[in-house]
């Protein structure tokens with residue numbers, strides 16, 4: 001059991017006795033000291049908050065799995081701040097396509113899978129002979145990796161299975177007492193986890209969609225490589241072990257409402273047009289629904305023309321809604337274009353039903 005400290009980077013006047021407001025460099029120094037001592041620390045990245053530890057130390061990485069309650073067959077992403085760090089982690093040379101993608105998208109929300117070197121312990125990669133690596137662009141994440149001079153294994157800093165944390169408060173609510181420190185750097189910019197890819201001869205497989213979209217990847221390697229999103233149902237043994245687990249889910253049952261479905265008909269047919277139901281819809285649908293006789297609470301997911309905003313706020317809305325005592329949450333499908341593909345990927349994994 002830890003007494004979890006929160007170091008809030010000095011940017012406003014909010015205060016609370018659990019929270020120490022501190023200069024960024026001091027917060028990073030404290031966090032780095034803990035990591036060097038084989039502890040785990042939560043810190044912001046541009047995707048979601050990460051729970052980081054020395055990726056090369058079994059003892060440290062084990063603490064990540066313990067704090068999150070994460071199954072040990074689900075491998076972690078290793079975060080680096082300089083390209084040279086990659087050579088310690090991987091075996092063999094970097095394929096040309098990987099090189100081009102790194103040039104274009106690092107630092108940023110793209111994770112690439114490589115053959116692993118023997119320096120990376122089995123626990124970090126859940127026994128796989130490959131290692132997933134990313135260079136985050138968030139200045140606090142980069143500064144922390146630089147300060148420790150270590151590659152950091154860092155999955156999302158939530159309890160396993162729950163929506164990923166996009167605010168330090170989310171980390172606190174899941175991991176209070178289980179980790180020694182949270183560095184609070186405010187809201188994460190993207191709000192969804194990184195795109196995960198593997199590169200084979202002539203093919204780039206997207207194992208998890210994210211802010212780096214299929215079109216963006218095609219734009220870089222489309223002349224030489226077939227770029228394909230892998231649907232985990234296509235594999236008996238999932239390529240990315242994380243694919244097989246239920247993820248991102250609130251405790252309240254969640255139904256995705258397809259664009260072709262009528263919300264009012266669904267409410268009537270299932271006898272759920274009451275205050276125990278929450279519906280989360282786009283700003284545009286919300287306008288349409290106002291004229292109907294809806295008795296449920298309605299929340300605004302954001303405009304269909306601003307998928308980045310929807311992505312950034314998705315996990316926050318799911319977490320908040322979960323605490324409000326509804327029996328059922330209905331959420332409207334978004335367009336499967338750009339980051340909307342990643343939004344729908346997370347929602348589909350979180351949902352109990354698609355209607």
Ligand code: AMP
Nearest residue numbers: 075076130131132155156193240241242
């Ligand atoms: P998270 O840390 O929660 O963002 O999840 C990391 C994701 O990357 C999971 O879906 C993992 O299964 C995937 N991943 C990590 N390492 C590998 C690897 N070596 N091969 C395939 N997928 C991986």
Ligand code: MG
Nearest residue numbers: 155156164193
């Ligand atoms: Mg996660």
